[in-house]
Amino acid sequence: MRPPDSVAWTRKHDDRLDPVFIPAGIGLRYYPESLRDLVQIVAGADQAAGVAIRPCGSHWALSDAVAEPGFPGAIVETHGLNRTLYDVIPSCLRTAVRADLVGQSPATDGQWDEGAYNLYHVEAGTRIYELYSRLDRQDPAWPFPTDSLDIPALGGSWAPPTLGGAGGQTIVGAATTSTHGGDLNHPPIADMIQAVHLVGAGGRQFWVERARFSARVPAPMSDAGKLAQVLGPLEIIQDDDALNACLVSVGRLGIIYSVVLKVVRQYGRRQTRHRREWDEVQRELLDPNSPLFSKRFLQVVVNPLPRFKDRRHSCWVSQAVAIPARDPLPASWRGRAQRAGAGAGVNPSIDHKPGDLYTVICRSHADFAEPFAVCLGLLRDLAPAARLVPFVGIRANREIDEIIVELVNLSRADPMSVGDFVANVCNFLVDEGHAWLLPAIMEAFLEFGQGDIPDERPAEDISYAMLDGWDYSDRDCITNADSIEVAFDAGTDLGVRFINESLIPRTNQLVDGKLTGKPMAFGGYASMRFTGRTEALIGIQKWDRTCVIEVAGLRELSGIGPLLDQLESDAKTMGATVHWGQRNQMTRADVDAMYSGIERWRGVLARLSSGGDPQTFSSAYTRAAGLEPP
Template sequence: MVWQSQSFVGKRRLQTVLRTWNGDVCFVAKELWEPAHSEEAGTSSGLSDLVTAIVSAATANQRLMTAGSAWSFENLIQSDGWVLSLKNLNRRLHYVTDGDAPALSETWRQRQTAAHSKRRLVHVEAGITLGALSQLLQANRNEAWSLPTLGGTNGQTLAGAIATSTHGGECEQAPLSDLVRAIHLVTDGGRQVWIEPRSEAVTDDARLRAVLPYEDTEIIRSDELFNAAVVSMGRFGVIYSVVLEVTQAFNVIEVVTAVATADVLQALADGVSTSEPLAPLLSLLAKLPYPQKPNVQSEAVGGVYSCQLVCASRNTRRCWATRRWVTRENAIPLNTPTDPRAVHVLVARAARGLARVGAALGVPVGPSLCRVLSLGFDRQTQEGRRGPFHLLASGTAGASQHIPYVVDAIEIIFPVRAPQLARFLDVVFTAAEYYEQAGFIAIRPSRASSSTLSMHNVDDSHAYAIEFATLKHMHGSKKWLQFIHQQALLHGGRPHWGLYNKLTPEDVYRLYGEKCHRWHRALWSLTRDSMRFSSDFTRQRGLDPSSLRLIMAARRNSAGEITHLAGGPDAAWSPISVRDAIADIRSGTQSYAIASGADLSFIVETEGTRGSEGELSAVPSHAPADRLLAALPTMP
């Protein structure tokens, strides 16, 4: 029996216009559901309201997209069905991790309740924004906590941030998705699933079941499912809540220093062949002079914690390095961020207006805007900052909620040792001045991710993210982003899921390879071929079961060898010859799989025994003779 509320508490709106933050995506949702809490029913009422909305979508046979703050630049929330908003589901939850940590494993319970623990688990609803989450973690000054990594803004919901692998520039921290230790997911039909990695489980089954609001919630411990479901662009269902591992709140000092871009590019190239790939860059930056305040030599504790290199996008010969170090707990604040002042808002609006006028009149204003931006970077070198990490990393919540400008942006991620990175940067830096655009280019290092489809899940210890942002409405902005996207694909870089991203299914497979198969297997194991949470975005990028060709039968020759593969009776592509299927698999244009209950095995090409001709096998293969293919019924 599905557990849901007797009546829907939240708001339900018909024919609602929705648009993303930068305005690129605008559509009319047939229905917008906003689940909410009923104060009388306590914190679980929001969950029951959420389940009610999902059950209603299934009953009406409607697709259901999840909307957070709509900060994605792409159509992740767009479809021909309903939209569900998480904005009211933003509370801290206490029944798993707080107090005497009743649901945690014995190991984690001891860590959680230890008086001097530096790390702690916190359980929150996924509709909370990152800014509100930071405020919540800092609410108790005697026991303040912090996310150890943050992006430059904090208006995203937690669900949206982890689902698209939002990240910061902390050298030894992976993206936000890697802070997640458990997720409470509600999927098709209102089915509730609690998912943790088997290798790093944080709860005990019996203890957890005793405190969950719905006693029939499924508890699944699987590394493959967990790693796939965290960064999933909403495709697995609605993330209701997450357990995060946070760190004791800490202060940082920050300085900005100018450096020649050519020297930076050389340092990045030098890191390709070293065992410590960030060392050449950090060594270069260590030679630069510091401002008088703060005193880095006496105040810094340990090595560089965060690093960002930024330049004006029409003047790439010089860049500015922002570095942060952890400092002492009782550090006195210095130039800490505040909500935007009126003068800052006016300057930003003036720049936006100038961009519009330039586009309308065909007058190039990009160089002038970038000179102003460079002056602003120079001003930051005069004196650094000191204060809580979350404030210096992402500013105030108010600043993120009231950004006075709109940009177009793309971000490309490379493994830190990728030789193509230097070539990519050389090409785009050289081409930048030929496009009528104005903004910045930023390079940020971070740890690699374990989330299956995170852009940072690279075969290396670290990754570099290169962000290109330009003021919207400039007539060259879209062409600039298109050029960067094209060059990224040519050089093997992965576009951020939440920014400008025009990947095709073939692109996704070329960039992620076997990780696509792992992700699809996990999706199939949980939802089979359900299309309830299918969006325009996931369909266009091959992240739906409908993008797979499921093999139901085979045609064989007189020797018993498979010559053709066949799908179901409605499969327009069926039958297809083995030779053509191999060509599809080689090019990445199509994936073929065999479904057996909860298992999904992909058909791949293996080295042929007859000259250079390839053969087919199914992976994961559960028998030496590859019985999955051998067991396919013979088609007439």
């Protein structure tokens, strides 16, 4: 195991110009590479009175879910725990579960049976892009655990049933903060988990799974006797509440070492996207029989700033269906080559080609080598007067040249990253009385980033390449961001009302100066996605169909913090749940109001903490949110 150190610790989206989140010399960082390492670290921390310990995945969280600024305790970096495991699956399965697994029908080329499943056991620090590459059999170093059974029905490629919009998070980090996709009738990522191997307070080990594996097999997944033989001394808990507490646990129950996942046969996705008017789409969202809800996937991206000429709001509606993944894959599907195997976690998304403007900009270094040329080029490419005129009228012709000159002078004086530059453009426009240009710039950016995918020429590719839209070659464009995500019962009008009664008016108040007492800038979007219900006791997707709304913008925007804080407050008042991994200010009162299962969750925490210090995995964040024993 790599020796512990006390290096500076930051989150992926922290601004490099801000004070370091946890400076060097404060607390310790541990780097386990095995279960034994992890148990030793946790047991040692438990013996050191008053030393808290927190797990960390890929540093993607925007909240203080891992630790608060200046956290004095220990942080366990789990990225060294990224192996596929072969000791439990299939050897420890109950006879009935094993029979159900191997008794499935083999795959039929040209058809996709979503009900077919396989089981995959993996360490907690495995990144999502590593996982989907292995499931698709693009990483020969990690075969399937069930390959040893030599059953035709379990051969071929497999996939996560759903994913969020990126694959850089660890599978456990994403799951335990309630990260989700946009598949209408499918629960979030956490619900893939069938069992958890957890290291709790004092270094005690737990194997946690449900009492009922499935409707067809109303018994636990594993044979407890076989588990004990393979894994040694640990407490085996086969209880629904216990696993459902672990699914979304924000690192408070202990440090998860590994998970068993239920995965589906590999499939493709076919997607369309259309630019539409928000005032029309919102009416359709209130109709449960609307064609919007007729496909597998639905996302609506809304520009919260109105167009200058008609004061209407643009939105972009994406829909997708599942399609069979034939063997061999169609020649037009380039996602496997670009996103899996050697391309996993390296390349831009399939939306962006290596030579296009977006990818070239995002691959630039942290500071512009020639700020004048780059800034002027950006303005000409993304927001020239000719393109602004349709949005804001001929007024742009009189002032745009003067604004460009001032912005170029600004960039000369203070070289900055592309993301910082765009944010500073927006801040400058507001400060200099040109806020009327913000809607046009945001419209141009959203149109550039979304773009139509017509029905007659839909985009289609292998599942994970369509779902993971992250540009892993990016060094400047995406990382400088901040966002909140709130969830509502999609069977009500609350999601639409949040857009109309909170997001849109609050954004206008921010730019006008009424929200904070001075005009402030915002540039970003709202994204509405829909999911099924989670089994997690404190998962945000607690309704049969949940509408999840993400509001995101560049971190350097002067108004991003005040706006997101106000939106979170509004959403809570309207009965929303709030994403654990994104910006939030959760209190115990909030959590008690949001989750009817919170006392059961706290009861599981008390059980898993017995025999050790119950504060081992506590932090200022978990204490504020009431994620503590009863």
